[in-house]
Amino acid sequence: MLDSPMKPVSIGLLGLGTVGCGTVNVLVRNANEITRRAGRAIEIGMAATRDPARDRGCDTSGFELVQDPLEVVESPQVEVVVELIGGEQNAKDLMLRAINNRKHVVTANKALIAVHGNEIFEAAQMKKVMVAFEAAVGGGISIIKTIREGLAGNRIEQIAGIINGTANFVLTGMRDQDRDFAAVLADAQRLGYAEADPSFDIKGIDAAHKLTILAAIAFGIPLQYDKVYTEGIGQLTRDDIKHAGELGYQIKHLGIARRNRDGIEMRVHPTLIPQRRLIANVDGVMNAILVCGDAVGPTIHYGAGAGADPTASAVVADIVDVVRALTTDPENRVPHLAFQPGTLASVDIVAPDEFETAYFLSLTAVDRPGVLADVTRILGDLKISIEAILQKEPPGNDDTVPVIILTQRTRERYMNQAVSKIEALAAITQRVKRIRVEHFND
Secondary structure, three states: OOOOOOOOEEEEEEOOOHHHHHHHHHHHHOHHHHHHHHOOOEEEEEEEOOOOOOOOOOOOOOOEEEOOHHHHHHOOOOOEEEEOOOOOHHHHHHHHHHHHOOOEEEEOOHHHHHHHHHHHHHHHHHHOOOEEOHHHOOHHHOHHHHHHHHOOOOOEEEEEEEOOHHHHHHHHHHHHHOOOHHHHHHHHHHOOOOOOOOHHHHOOHHHHHHHHHHHHHHHOOOOOHHHOEEOOOOOOOHHHHHHHHHOOEEEEEEEEEEEEOOEEEEEEEEEEEEOOOHHHHOOOOEEEEEEEEOOOEEEEEEEEOOOHHHHHHHHHHHHHHHHHHOOOOHHHOOOOOOOOOOOOOOOOEOOHHHOEEEEEEEEEEEOOOOHHHHHHHHHHHOOOOEEEEEEOOOOOOOOEEEEEEEEOOEEHHHHHHHHHHHHOOOOEOOOOEEEEEOOOOO
16 A cells, blocks of 8 residues: 555556557656546556667666566565566466565456466455456457446347457458468568467467457356367468358458357357448458447447557556556455456356357369259258358369358358268369358347
């Protein structure tokens, strides 16, 4: 507890990369506004960085720079630790050390929260400190606060979002420029939208981390990253995107968390969305998250999901929240995962075989009579209804033709059986590609 309510609060930064420097710049640039909102001045006391001498694009002259992050965590002057170094194990150890020292923690680390959040929040609860993590999902959109506080009166039924800007940039470029995945990804790397190793983005891992957090807050369940079905975008072609467009759909990489009669679905994968839907028209590196509550209905939240200033906006908002709460009763703070500790529900997570959705199927078939009849018979035998069929012209002198089938909703286990039987037909020359379809009519 501070001696005086007007004494500035000293914070310590772990990391001065893109987000760290963005946080410094926002705190300095908007110092007066932030003080008025928080009720007390917020000062950076220390920052840990590997190379204190390097110029980073932010003014570090007003605080101490150290190389060892433990110096920040152990400093008696630092009251709030802001973890911006990324990764899991080292960040986890530092965060738990800070919590054990009864310091509040702010983080933008979605992997840390998704994988280790249950342990971290339990430790924070015991020490009566806050862990704030708005910047972990959606950059500057403030989606966590919206769900946790703004929609607290609702039973959340569904969340669906474009929550990885890199994947969205690649899919937008493939569509607008009619280019292959690899070429657009190279552009994303050149422009700084994708890392040198883009695996977390294009394989869906980053989106799965974020969806884990959103699902826990929306449905009052523990964080369960290991139960998120995850599929990336690397298998998509420009033909897939073109064929989807001809049927009136856009392909987006979505994270979806939804209640159904069997429990909670958590899945990340490419998805066809009708072109008329707002979320289908979110392009480039932007994020958009659809939240459906029983009282408020569908709401959509749009904005920059990454970048120095948008992410710093969320980090500083968390710092302000922590400062506001420094003198409040620890038992009456907003719970980390929206629901009071001890009330998180043990709800079944739906297995992928039980997902229920419509499908876009892309087949390559020998161009001869009866093939399409065989395919439709297999689907009919499994009670999978067909919405539309698109047969394309044979490419060049090839004797095979691309066939696109749009189905109505069915259980994934039935589609698994259908795909296996279709691929066993002698006239089907390649693996069947499937992409799930969501209409978001509700």
